Amino acid sequence: MRFHVVTLFPEAFEGATSYSILGRAVHRGLVSVTVTDIRKFTFDRHGTADDYQFGGGPGMVMKPEPIFRAVEDVLESLPPEEPDLIPILLMSPQGEQLNQRLIDELAVAPDIVIVCGHYAGVDERIRTGLATHEISIGDYVLTGGELAAMVVIDAVSRFIPDVVGSAENVHEDSITSGLLQHPLYTRPVEFRGMTTPEVLRSGNHAEIARWRGRQQSLERTLRLRPDLLRFAELSNSDRIYLEQ
Ligand code: 6GU
CATH class of the missing domain: 1.10.1270.20 (tRNA(m1g37)methyltransferase, domain 2)
Incomplete structure (x- = not known):
């Protein structure tokens, strides 16, 4: 299983998969986590990834172009497979709440792209024109989607064959x-x-x-x-x- 995280804060993932069961899974080549910095796909030299919202109101909104370009760059780097088989998750408190059924569904994909939202939220076109799933990890608001993305990576990885030792039968948990x-x-x-x-x-x-x-x-x-x-x-x- 290859996880591809698209984020404004790549440093949040440093060390996240370096220990315990997930660390071992990465070391054994069962799981990989690559992180793409959205700022590399911005247009100006300041790396502007957010902007004021149309209609006014507090809080900045993540611009659509850098995120579309970052995700498209990830998709182009993948081995040829059915593009509509690749889940593109948007992590946001507005999403469907993560549960075991969704985790089972995701665990069969060879690649999963995870977009981490930030600030007041993301431009609606990321939701309607890019993401295949919008996922929340519970009814509370985090400062960003990074921790939620790690929750998805951890929970899905347990269902990849051989990641968890056979003494722990994950399907009987x-x-x-x-x-x-x-x-x-x-x-x-x-x-x-x-x-x-x-x-x-x-x-x-x-x-x-x-x-x-x-x-x-x-x-x-x-x-x-x-x-x-x-x-x-x-x-x-x-x-x-x-x-x-
Ligand atoms: Cl996925 N993101 C943020 N920012 N807050 C959340 C969440 C996600 N899930 C629950 N709260």
């Missing part, structure tokens, strides 16, 4: 299955008066599975994120349990 994760414990058994539940040390795998699934995942989801239950993969006995 919490959220992928639609429920919150059960509690995890490691040694020591007792820490500062807080003990590991007896059942996890019982060696009874059926009991452990029941405790994790029903008593913990399902109960936790019901308590903290009941909205998730509408789309969760539930067994018949889970449904009966919830209806009680």
Whole structure:
């Protein structure tokens, strides 16, 4: 998977993929992140990428030409593939909220272009004439799309084969299955008066599975994120349990 980020702040991505699972994926050639500086595609010697908005109002707007030219430069550098198969994401708080379904859809693309918005926003023609998706990472406003782009890169990369070790089955993760994760414990058994539940040390795998699934995942989801239950993969006995 090749991610191509188009941004006014390339330095925001320095080191972003140099550690842990993503760092290893980059090192192994499973993932690459290239960063294109929008300012290189501006016309004047000041590198002006923004301008006042027509109709007046506070806040600057990112101009269309530098972003179109930067994205077209990225597209021309790619190996020949169906151009309409390449997702061009516009990161903005007005976008569709990122979720697992969208991440699954993106994870099959060989190349993804990610445009980071800034200032009051981007010229509308970037939205209507360039981007294939407009994506937000939640209902709050960030100073720019860079952190949101890194969220997309991280979340999509987990679904690329071999990026995450097979011990962690990403398709059986919490959220992928639609429920919150059960509690995890490691040694020591007792820490500062807080003990590991007896059942996890019982060696009874059926009991452990029941405790994790029903008593913990399902109960936790019901308590903290009941909205998730509408789309969760539930067994018949889970449904009966919830209806009680
Ligand atoms: Cl993608 N960009 C900005 N600036 N703010 C956000 C966002 C994106 N997603 C949530 N808030």
